[in-house]
Amino acid sequence: MSLLRAEGVAKRFGATAALDGLDLEIAPGEFFALLGGSGSGKTTLLRLIAGFETPDAGRLLLEGRDLVPLPPHARPVAMMFQSYALFPHLSVFDNVAYGLRRAGVPREERRRRVAEALALVRLEGLERRRPHQLSGGQRQRVALARSLVVRPRLLLLDEPLAALDAGLREATGFELRALQRATGAGFVMVTHDQAEAMALADRIGVLERGRLVQVGPPAAVYERPATRFVAAFLGGANLLAGLVRADGGVDCAEAGCLLRPAAPVGRPAGAPVTLALRPERVRLRSGEAPADAVNAARGTVAEVAFRGELSTALVRLDGGATLRVSRPSAEGAPARGARVTLTWPAEALAVLAD
Numbered sequence: 001m002s003l004l005r006a007e008g009v010a011k012r013f014g015a016t017a018a019l020d021g022l023d024l025e026i027a028p029g030e031f032f033a034l035l036g037g038s039g040s041g042k043t044t045l046l047r048l049i050a051g052f053e054t055p056d057a058g059r060l061l062l063e064g065r066d067l068v069p070l071p072p073h074a075r076p077v078a079m080m081f082q083s084y085a086l087f088p089h090l091s092v093f094d095n096v097a098y099g100l101r102r103a104g105v106p107r108e109e110r111r112r113r114v115a116e117a118l119a120l121v122r123l124e125g126l127e128r129r130r131p132h133q134l135s136g137g138q139r140q141r142v143a144l145a146r147s148l149v150v151r152p153r154l155l156l157l158d159e160p161l162a163a164l165d166a167g168l169r170e171a172t173g174f175e176l177r178a179l180q181r182a183t184g185a186g187f188v189m190v191t192h193d194q195a196e197a198m199a200l201a202d203r204i205g206v207l208e209r210g211r212l213v214q215v216g217p218p219a220a221v222y223e224r225p226a227t228r229f230v231a232a233f234l235g236g237a238n239l240l241a242g243l244v245r246a247d248g249g250v251d252c253a254e255a256g257c258l259l260r261p262a263a264p265v266g267r268p269a270g271a272p273v274t275l276a277l278r279p280e281r282v283r284l285r286s287g288e289a290p291a292d293a294v295n296a297a298r299g300t301v302a303e304v305a306f307r308g309e310l311s312t313a314l315v316r317l318d319g320g321a322t323l324r325v326s327r328p329s330a331e332g333a334p335a336r337g338a339r340v341t342l343t344w345p346a347e348a349l350a351v352l353a354d
């Protein structure tokens with residue numbers, strides 16, 4: 001059975017459809033990341049699952065049980081807010097114990113479970129401190145302990161790493177992953193950071209204007225984006241437009257060559273189609289390709305940007321399109337103005353649905 005099941009969930013605020021008939025299934029123990037731009041409905045979905053909002057239509061089931069009639073505290077769900085929402089006047093211990101006290105858990109058990117939760121997030125010894133006496137990373141861990149101490153079946157995390165320094169984010173991300181495995185709870189994390197979502201989650205879902213436009217394992221969504229929005233949102237794919245030929249190839253004037261994807265295009269001859277091509281799948285070599293090349297375009301290097309491990313080159317193709325090419329900096333950067341040939345494997349071309 002799925003842990004969480006959302007069926008046709010809709011929520012409007014006045015004229016705004018924050019969620020527009022959303023279907024989603026989360027498996028037990030899954031780490032799921034919801035990605036989307038500002039205002040796409042990410043927080044609204046979390047608030048509906050937690051019970052802070054009521055859906056206008058649709059169903060929300062947790063382990064088969066209807067969540068909607070239950071008040072927030074009766075749901076086996078916890079939510080960690082982006083701001084952490086710690087009580088400033090309470091100690092770390094009392095912040096973490098809060099949910100247990102409200103649920104009427106006896107004092108001894110409360111002590112034991114708070115100690116367990118603080119050990120889980122490695123905060124032993126800081127029980128008596130107040131939130132203002134902690135670092136940002138420690139405050140984040142108090143918020144995590146407070147969410148986990150009630151042993152939720154599902155933990156909702158709204159931008160859990162957003163308030164941390166860049167340096168802390170990676171380490172804290174690994175910790176989140178380990179906590180998720182240790183507790184066995186399902187995690188649903190909201191983020192607008194695509195790299196973070198892909199690094200942490202078993203599956204990601206991309207929200208666009210209140211609809212989930214694609215759901216799948218990070219590598220699958222990244223390699224095979226379904227729409228222009230997903231392609232652009234996840235790491236800036238190159239988009240190439242062309243016309244389908246009778247033999248299944250795609251004439252692409254802006255690339256100045258024939259595109260031949262490995263998978264069937266699935267459109268009739270003469271139909272327009274757009275293909276996505278990831279910058280790191282493009283190979284760059286100096287010199288000219290033959291004029292009738294397939295999956296090989298000629299162009300001139302317009303810009304080169306060093307980005308540490310990788311360098312990105314912008315190559316203006318003779319057909320007019322500009323392609324982003326990224327490759328390990330260790331391979332050496334091409335010179336600006338150099339004539340180059342770009343090639344890519346057929347399976348790197350993903351046909352977009354729109």
Ligand SMILES: Nc1ncnc2c1ncn2[C@@H]1O[C@H](COP(=O)(O)OP(=O)(O)OP(=O)(O)O)[C@@H](O)[C@H]1O
Nearest residue numbers: 013016018036037038039040041042043044045192
């Ligand atoms: N209480 C509310 N009253 C009116 N409009 C709201 C309310 N909550 C959300 N909205 C609107 O619903 C839409 C979705 O908002 P939501 O907060 O879910 O987006 P989000 O994806 O979490 O965005 P962000 O990344 O900026 O937090 C937005 O257009 C927002 O302005």
